[in-house]
Amino acid sequence: MQEDNITALTAAVRGSVITPASPEYESARKVYNAMIDRRPAIIVRCANVRDVRTAIDFAREQGLTVAVRGGGHNGAGLAVCDDGLVIDLSCMKSVRVDPATNTVRAESGCTQADINHAAGGFGLAVPVGVISTTGIAGLTLGGGTGYLTRKYGLALDNLLEADLVLADGSFMTASAKNNPDLFWAIRGGGGNFGVVTSFLFKAHPVPQVFAGPMLWDWEHAREVLEWYREISPNLPEDLYGFLAFLTVPPGPPFPEELHLKVMCGIVWAYSGPLDQAEAAFQPIRKFRAPRFELVGPMPYLTLQSLFDALYPPGHQWYWRGDFLNEIPDAAIDQHLKFGSQLPTLQSTMHLYPVDGFPARIDRSETAFSFRDAKWSMVIVGVDPEPANAAKITAWTKDYWAALHPYSMGGAYVNFMMEEGADRIKATYRDNYQRLVAVKGKYDPTNFFHVNQNIKPN
Ligand SMILES: Cc1cc2nc3c(=O)[nH]c(=O)nc-3n(C[C@H](O)[C@H](O)[C@H](O)COP(=O)(O)OP(=O)(O)OC[C@H]3O[C@@H](n4cnc5c(N)ncnc54)[C@H](O)[C@@H]3O)c2cc1C
Numbered sequence: 001m002q003e004d005n006i007t008a009l010t011a012a013v014r015g016s017v018i019t020p021a022s023p024e025y026e027s028a029r030k031v032y033n034a035m036i037d038r039r040p041a042i043i044v045r046c047a048n049v050r051d052v053r054t055a056i057d058f059a060r061e062q063g064l065t066v067a068v069r070g071g072g073h074n075g076a077g078l079a080v081c082d083d084g085l086v087i088d089l090s091c092m093k094s095v096r097v098d099p100a101t102n103t104v105r106a107e108s109g110c111t112q113a114d115i116n117h118a119a120g121g122f123g124l125a126v127p128v129g130v131i132s133t134t135g136i137a138g139l140t141l142g143g144g145t146g147y148l149t150r151k152y153g154l155a156l157d158n159l160l161e162a163d164l165v166l167a168d169g170s171f172m173t174a175s176a177k178n179n180p181d182l183f184w185a186i187r188g189g190g191g192n193f194g195v196v197t198s199f200l201f202k203a204h205p206v207p208q209v210f211a212g213p214m215l216w217d218w219e220h221a222r223e224v225l226e227w228y229r230e231i232s233p234n235l236p237e238d239l240y241g242f243l244a245f246l247t248v249p250p251g252p253p254f255p256e257e258l259h260l261k262v263m264c265g266i267v268w269a270y271s272g273p274l275d276q277a278e279a280a281f282q283p284i285r286k287f288r289a290p291r292f293e294l295v296g297p298m299p300y301l302t303l304q305s306l307f308d309a310l311y312p313p314g315h316q317w318y319w320r321g322d323f324l325n326e327i328p329d330a331a332i333d334q335h336l337k338f339g340s341q342l343p344t345l346q347s348t349m350h351l352y353p354v355d356g357f358p359a360r361i362d363r364s365e366t367a368f369s370f371r372d373a374k375w376s377m378v379i380v381g382v383d384p385e386p387a388n389a390a391k392i393t394a395w396t397k398d399y400w401a402a403l404h405p406y407s408m409g410g411a412y413v414n415f416m417m418e419e420g421a422d423r424i425k426a427t428y429r430d431n432y433q434r435l436v437a438v439k440g441k442y443d444p445t446n447f448f449h450v451n452q453n454i455k456p457n
Contacts (some may be wrong), residue, residue: 036077071135150356167447209333210277321415322407394403
């Protein structure tokens with residue numbers, strides 16, 4: 001890259017231009033998953049929409065590959081590329097909450113914590129995921145499942161409008177009224193169509209939740225799974241519980257006798273009226289008493305950040321997922337086999353409920369297709385130590401291969417590594433061809449291809 005071009009780009013943007021010669025280059029190229037080690041030629045840390053347009057125009061003119069970074073949490077590391085240009089949105093974090101309309105306008109560098117800290121000040125919440133450091137951009141464009149999904153839908157079901165910059169540098173707003181085909185596609189189709197610069201979300205009154213984990217000894221894991229698969233879809237929609245296999249961290253709040261034990265847990269979140277929480281938990285209380293529990297009232301933002309410390313950035317990650325609408329006995333056998341062999345302290349398996357509100361939306365209404373699923377399963381190998389990368393990867397792949405035959409055949413796009421075109425097609429099912437057509441209209445040269453790529457015709 002010619003020095004003059006970099007100088008001109010630097011002068012043209014309000015944010016900063018980072019190259020391998022910049023002191024902050026090593027930290028700026030890192031993403032959440034330390035297994036990803038890519039070296040872009042240029043990182044443009046955008047300050048505003050104009051910077052995004054400038055960066056896109058520059059990359060197009062120079063023939064550079066472009067990666068787009070929201071929160072940088074993507075497991076496959078699709079926020080960074082080798083040799084090309086990264087459009088880094090992480091400094092674009094403005095949030096405006098409108099309590100008159102219960103809406104939140106957020107720039108696309110926001111994390112979940114950024115928007116729900118602001119919304120929480122008005123007793124409001126936007127439905128997002130379970131770790132507050134995750135970026136809202138990648139999360140929403142792929143789906144966005146979390147504690148409020150059964151009651152209020154996926155993050156993308158709460159998207160009212162988005163501003164985008166397209167591959168030709170033009171600016172566009174997508175909503176039900178404006179460019180509805182683009183609006184349809186970005187609700188599940190990821191970053192394939194342009195760079196979203198801001199999102200307008202519907203928010204909901206969720207000042208407090210009654211929530212937290214319950215843990216059972218591993219010897220009862222089969223019984224917990226058999227009970228959970230029946231009860232979870234039959235609970236009222238303001239009661240959500242994701243199931244997890246875990247190794248108990250060796251520290252507070254867990255009692256010493258549980259430290260480092262493999263256990264089966266459910267993290268509950270009740271978002272109805274607090275004075276009715278105990279009554280809502282009655283069906284759960286009828287089941288075997290947990291060995292440990294920490295369920296109680298807390299702000300939604302506290303719940304969302306409950307597990308942040310367990311999963312800081314910079315660890316090795318390898319994950320695989322699938323959607324499920326049943327958990328047959330034979331699948332439980334495999335879960336117990338692999339769950340008892342968690343390879344490291346932070347490795348885990350989660351079943352996130354996606355039934356309830358999302359299922360009432362027709363699967364042709366947004367690009368997100370698996371509205372008939374009951375759970376989104378993710379198997380995650382995690383460890384701080386790079387030497388354990390092969391071990392956690394092998395465990396995840398073997399576990400996934402054993403469970404895949406009992407799945408619906410496709411995965412949540414945000415829980416995929418780079419797994420090939422067939423897996424992407426399986427994610428979108430009968431929405432895939434329509435996505436190809438929209439891609440052909442808005443990004444005919446496949447300029448945005450560092451993503452779970454949908455190729456134009
Ligand atoms: C610890 C952890 C917990 C998670 N928990 C959940 C959960 O509870 N629920 C859930 O649904 N998911 C969850 N996820 C998955 C998460 O949704 C994805 O990793 C998602 O890609 C993160 O978005 P991001 O903006 O941080 O990602 P990035 O890595 O920045 O980007 C991801 C993809 O989106 C594209 N992209 C990013 N920003 C834009 C933009 N503004 N415009 C266009 N394209 C863009 C990127 O190019 C890339 O392809 C979790 C991930 C982690 C690591």
